Amino acid sequence: MIKLYGVALSPFVRKAMLALEHYGLAYENEPTYPGDTAPEFRAISPLGKVPVLQHDDFTVPDTSVLIRYLDRTFAAADGANSLYPQDARQEAQACWLEEYADSRLVENCAGLFRERLLKPKMMNEPTDEARVAEIIDHSLPECLAYLESVVPESGYLVGDRLSVADLAVATCFVQARYGDYEVDGARFPKVRQYVDRAYASELLGRRLASEKESLPPGL
Numbered sequence: 182m183i184k185l186y187g188v189a190l191s192p193f194v195r196k197a198m199l200a201l202e203h204y205g206l207a208y209e210n211e212p213t214y215p216g217d218t219a220p221e222f223r224a225i226s227p228l229g230k231v232p233v234l235q236h237d238d239f240t241v242p243d244t245s246v247l248i249r250y251l252d253r254t255f256a257a258a259d260g261a262n263s264l265y266p267q268d269a270r271q272e273a274q275a276c277w278l279e280e281y282a283d284s285r286l287v288e289n290c291a292g293l294f295r296e297r298l299l300k301p302k303m304m305n306e307p308t309d310e311a312r313v314a315e316i317i318d319h320s321l322p323e324c325l326a327y328l329e330s331v332v333p334e335s336g337y338l339v340g341d342r343l344s345v346a347d348l349a350v351a352t353c354f355v356q357a358r359y360g361d362y363e364v365d366g367a368r369f370p371k372v373r374q375y376v377d378r379a380y381a382s383e384l385l386g387r388r389l390a391s392e393k394e395s396l397p398p399g400l
């Protein structure tokens with residue numbers, strides 16, 4: 182039995198769901214909000230963060246850790262669908278891009294989601310326009326400039342197949358799109374094409390169709 186604690190609109194929960202769906206695993210979702218203080222949840226998520234994976238009687242938090250666990254447990258024996266490249270340098274690059282997405286990129290993309298969707302459309306709170314301007318004018322373009330230097334003109338981020346880096350980066354751009362932000366293709370052409378490729382993939386398409394029900398009506 183596989184269960185994932187978290188809510189589908191969280192970028193990290195989406196990253197974990199993409200991994201589960203990539204391996205073709207059936208799972209149950211236990212809707213749990215970030216920061217949930219229930220003692221039973223804190224027992225399996227000491228940092229109070231989502232997602233947490235449960236596999237039978239084993240639980241593990243943190244996407245970087247739980248996706249590695251899924252890979253070791255469920256990827257094909259020949260490694261054909263592993264999210265971790267065989268080559269040591271490619272694996273290091275994939276893990277680095279995952280880390281970059283999970284820290285700097287998500288901070289910006291989730292900031293737009295929070296200010297432009299979550300606060301005004303789901304929490305009845307005003308948008309912090311100064312924060313939005315800081316993200317759009319400064320901090321996000323810095324990230325995009327870096328990504329433009331590493332994203333290939335075609336295919337996946339690292340090597341010739343999907344890796345954990347693609348899941349981590351793609352989920353950030355979904356969050357940015359919910360925050361009404363599209364990458365400027367004239368300024369960052371490779372990133373823009375990469376995001377378009379990610380959106381055209383069956384894996385992400387299916388995930389987004391499923392999470393539509395979590396969005397406010399009309400979105």
Ligand SMILES: N[C@@H](CCC(=O)N[C@@H](CS)C(=O)NCC(=O)O)C(=O)O
Pocket residue numbers: 191192193194214215216228229230231232242243244245283
């Ligand atoms: N490194 C963690 C980050 C998870 C994370 O930050 N989740 C957010 C929701 S998107 C959260 O639960 N935040 C609540 C908090 O920080 O208290 C992972 O990869 O799973």
